Amino acid sequence: MNKNRLRPRQMMAPALALAIATSGLAACGNSDSGKSGASGPDVVRALLAAQPATLDPIVGPRSGQVVWATMLEPLIKLDADLNMVDSGLVTSWTRTDQTNWTFKVRPGISFTNGEKADAAAVANTILLTRDSEASQLKTYFTNIVSAEAPDATTVVVKTKTPQYDLPELLTTVYLVPPKYYKEKGSEGFAAAPVGTGPYLWAGSHAGRDMSVKKNPDYWGAKPSNDGVTFSWATEASQRLALVQSKSVDVAFDLPPTKADEAKKAGLDVVSTTTAMKIIAFIDSTKAPFKDPKLREAAALAIDRDAIVSGIFDGKAVADSGLLNVKPGTEPSRSVTPDPAKAKELVGGASPTVQISYPAGQYTNIKEVSEAVGGNLEKVGFKVKYVPLDYGTLTKRIIGREVPGVSIFAGVPNVPIPDYFASGFMKTTSITGNCPDPKTDKLIAKALQQDNAEAAAPIYDELNTSGVVDRHCYVPLYRQVFNYATLPNVKGVEFGPLNTVDFTKTAL
Template sequence: MLMSSLRSRRPLALVASLALAGAGLAACGDSKPGTAQSAGPFTVRALLAAQPATLDPIVGARSAQIVWATMLEPLINTDAGLKAVDTGLITSWTRTDATTWTFKVRPDISFSNGEKADAAAVANTLTLTRDTAASQLKSYFTNVADIAAPDATTVVVKTKTSQYNLADLLTTVYLVPPKYYQEKGSAGFAAAPIGTGPYVWAGSNAGRDMSVKKNPDYWGPKKAINDGITFTWANEAAQRLALIQSKSVDVSFDLPPAQATTAKKAGITVTSTETAIKIIAFLDSTKPPFDDPKLREAAALAIDRDAIVKGIFDGQAVADAGLLNVSPGQKPAQSVTADPAKAKELVGAAAPAVQIHYPAAQYTNIEEVSQAVGGALEKAGFKVTYVPIDYGTLVKRVVGRQVPGISIFAGVPNVAVPDFFASGFMKTKSITGNCPDPKIDDLAQKALEQTDAAAAAPMYEELNTIGVVEKHCYVPLYRQVFNYATAGGVKGLVFGPLNTVDFTQTTH
């Protein structure tokens, strides 16, 4: 889905506001500015690349789960191999027939406000996910016909047609309290989230920071051993590097290659993880100039993903020519190789105008990537203009079909199954809707109706070939290698390949 390491952004006077790293951060972490925290009460000071647009998991991009997942929990947990496991809020699932799934909900769990986190709450969250107009996961649940909670620990979901991956999808659905969510609405909930997780909301300073504190009543076995987390943000990578160097923060996320290298040379611990987050250029086949198949092919042939990875990331990203190969290490059966000469020949003397929309300051080196894509198109004969906008606005425009030309953003397979991209980006009624084709719709549906992922795999290969190689609606670029730095003595933080972070065992 969108994001994915989707980080939304609001312009901030961050040189000034993060100079308050002494006042704001020290107050939350019991330390003085410019010094590492000592033993005793410890609040983790986490620095993000941008302020989350919303902490409502129903409508929010999954980049913000780095914050909300400290308080809210997914319906089904995953293990290190990204497989669904029975350790979470839902403890078992059974496909009782081709179109019926029965889920058992862990008993005696409550939200931090006292509401019951029972089967009715699970059914309500699934209904919100399916029916809310702005739901980020709406397209994944269009096949769900009925959701019922016959008793406090049972949820029965009926689908219109057979769907093998329903349990996998619940690993990215976060449980919200029915009464509180209805009372507060999306904006109110986002202002003070309530969940069942190891932390609870502790407040925020508008435009500056937001904090969570340890939930003393957390039901799970993995309780937080620190006192909480304070999140701040800095759009500029240089600021994120400077703040970790000065020990004003305990962890600094999303360091580009240059800053990561500098941090390592300075003796700072830097962890690098190849993620499933994939940066993709989406070509809108419904509007000029890319309603012309020849110009879509030209654009796909003009863009050299290997040159982008080598020139911009110094190899610290992984070129990836596939759309539906969601797990790190997987490669598509067929792909498109850059051919600038053929691209120029296809464009001819027309000089078609194309806009490139991208989320400014959203992903590592996204400005340079967008310029590289635009430069390649210009060499092929396109006339390029750039539209850098904040991530939240870009999402609204993409969903509203208001982005002609190219939009560049991350696809994040919040669950490691190909349908997360097929339903999210390829179907006519998907998030992007940029490549409507009845053949794609039919094949994506047929894949879901298979008995399991292995049976569906050939169909996803065919979908990838249609969308990327034949129709050229998608130009996959690279997988992001995510770097984060931790201050001396900080340990226990776990970052996963799907943009998940476990802070509970983080200590100093």
């Protein structure tokens, strides 16, 4: 422990505030900024690549959970091997018949504002996830008919049709207090989140940083530190410079070259192959990709191996599948790049393709997008680049306003194929880029199986249909996530589902 470390706030990275236009996606500022900030000698200073779009887990993209998951907890926990465990808020789950599940809730838990974190709160959060207009997880919960709490520790969920993976889905649903959430609304909740977790909201300086502090009344194991202050810098070189200058304790999302520089500078660097994969989504509903031949041409033109070797120096994992969620798994069939055939399919038409991507959101995303565009130009497409902030791109995708190609991450917060199948392939999915009634039927059929093993062949068929036959999705690579810490900082735990546990972090 070094109690005399300098913490000059003026050296913190200035934030580029996200211009969030969609309802509920609000930057988390606090007008009472003078009272913000965690206190104590052991506050972890964490530097992110971007300011979270919102701290409301109901409507927020999961990129923000690195902050909100310090204060809020998922209904069901996963262990290090991505298996569900009974050590969280929900302690057991039983499929009482094909369309009914019974969940037992840990007794005696309260939110930090005093509300009871009981079965009624769990049922309310499930229904908010299903019904909120801007819910990021809405598509996964439309099969739910009801969620009721017959007593303080029991939740009964009824579905329209059988759904074998409902408990797995609850591992990415974060419990919110019913009264407070209703009173504040999405934007108000995001400005001062309340949960049951190991940390409490400690305020923010709008556009600059946000802080959490240790929850002295946490029902589980108490954190090893006094809190965490989050700041952000979109430039990787700035993130590296700030951790090198000891202005922060940990800097996340370093590209391979910066990770190598960090190692040479004597910093501790951790690299983790994640389940997050970068995907090029091709919109079949608008020109030019209403034409299936042009979709095939685009898929054949893109060389994922060249992207991994040329941009990441081999320090990412090329991946040719969509529904092979867990790291290390591969699809049975994939697309092999064939520029010559792609050029033949394009012919002499020179169609214009718009490539949209979230500027600054993912490691080297600009270079990746330009590499994809370069591949397309070589086979006869004309390319127009549209860099957007993450919130605006998300809004436009949900509104079906993004033609051509969208390049962004698929983040499977639940390690099951349906997370991408329902999330990206259904007609009513987040992207809706390639609607097909046959796909909807296959997804429903998969969910009605008794278990994951029985559903596996159907997901393989879905992957082949979407990636190989209809060319709606061009998977590119899995992210290898690098972060650097000061040598005295121990216990930052980053998981393959892009989660961070700060509770064991010691300075």
